[in-house]
Amino acid sequence: MKELVVISGKGGTGKTSLTAAFASLAKGMVLCDADVDAADLHLLMAPEIIERHDFQGGHKAIINPEKCLRCGLCRDLCRWSAIDEDFIVSHLDCEGCGVCVYFCPEEAIDFPLSTCGEWFISRTRFGPMVHARLGIAEENSGRLVTVVRQQAAKLAEEQKLDLILTDGPPGIGCPVIASIGTASAVLIVVEPTLSGKHDMMRVAELAGQFRIPAMVCVNKSDLNPDETGAIEDMARGKGIEVLPGVPFDPVFTKAMVQGQTLLEYDPRSEAALRVSRIWERIAERLQINQA
Numbered sequence: 001m002k003e004l005v006v007i008s009g010k011g012g013t014g015k016t017s018l019t020a021a022f023a024s025l026a027k028g029m030v031l032c033d034a035d036v037d038a039a040d041l042h043l044l045m046a047p048e049i050i051e052r053h054d055f056q057g058g059h060k061a062i063i064n065p066e067k068c069l070r071c072g073l074c075r076d077l078c079r080w081s082a083i084d085e086d087f088i089v090s091h092l093d094c095e096g097c098g099v100c101v102y103f104c105p106e107e108a109i110d111f112p113l114s115t116c117g118e119w120f121i122s123r124t125r126f127g128p129m130v131h132a133r134l135g136i137a138e139e140n141s142g143r144l145v146t147v148v149r150q151q152a153a154k155l156a157e158e159q160k161l162d163l164i165l166t167d168g169p170p171g172i173g174c175p176v177i178a179s180i181g182t183a184s185a186v187l188i189v190v191e192p193t194l195s196g197k198h199d200m201m202r203v204a205e206l207a208g209q210f211r212i213p214a215m216v217c218v219n220k221s222d223l224n225p226d227e228t229g230a231i232e233d234m235a236r237g238k239g240i241e242v243l244p245g246v247p248f249d250p251v252f253t254k255a256m257v258q259g260q261t262l263l264e265y266d267p268r269s270e271a272a273l274r275v276s277r278i279w280e281r282i283a284e285r286l287q288i289n290q291a
Helices: 015-025 075-077 099-103 141-158 175-181 193-208 226-237 250-256 270-286
Strands: 002-008 029-033 048-059 113-122 129-136 163-170 185-191 214-216
Touching: 002 015, 002 175, 002 270, 015 163, 015 185, 015 250, 015 270, 029 141, 048 141, 075 099, 113 141, 113 193, 129 141, 141 163, 141 175, 163 175, 175 193, 185 193, 185 270, 193 214, 193 226, 214 226, 214 270, 250 270
Parallel strands: 002 163, 002 185, 029 129, 029 163, 185 214
Antiparallel strands: 048 113, 113 129
């Protein structure tokens, strides 16, 4: 089983649009949206939810007013100022550290496991999909990413599918680390700007730390040919495979408005033909059977 994770050094580079386009080209795969903080692959996939599961991660303090003597010790110890004058804990401010629970002399504070999101198994027109939704202002996104990827791998094994296509989160933080840990390869999508080049190198170095083969694709490559060339030269110098760039094309936006992938909306556009070439290179690199 192979897994390709599409990532970027920052949000908005077009990785979800490319992932969706690959989904319309790939065969025998499970789709996985690991960008749980800002999931949007479902907007193009229109998934039909088959299974819905709560995600529990971390704890939140709850003060029992029947036991509380209002001594104020919990308020003094809370460095997050999460406990108000009425001794009610704000769940948006509580970090779940447990200090108030440990030091309360009356044991008046409960510390239950918190439900902070949901994950789903769905059916799409391209195949099964595993995705999730993290609650507002909730943390533990790295743990939720791990759950989503584990379920995608389990689903692929059960249905004897050879590929997991994952839309990963942007940046280099915990969710990204959780999304690429056991990947066969990562595709780094980058914009042709100076900051884009810097972001690409950060995420490429992260992939290198895990010894995961990386490929680079410059999106909107024709808008700044000089910077595109500099990015591709830098990638080659670091031993990263450079795939053909994707030209700027309003057809991406038009397809998105229609809730379609690029290949569905206009398979003969220059951008669609270029994406098809990119997918052929990726399939060859990962030795994915697309017959």
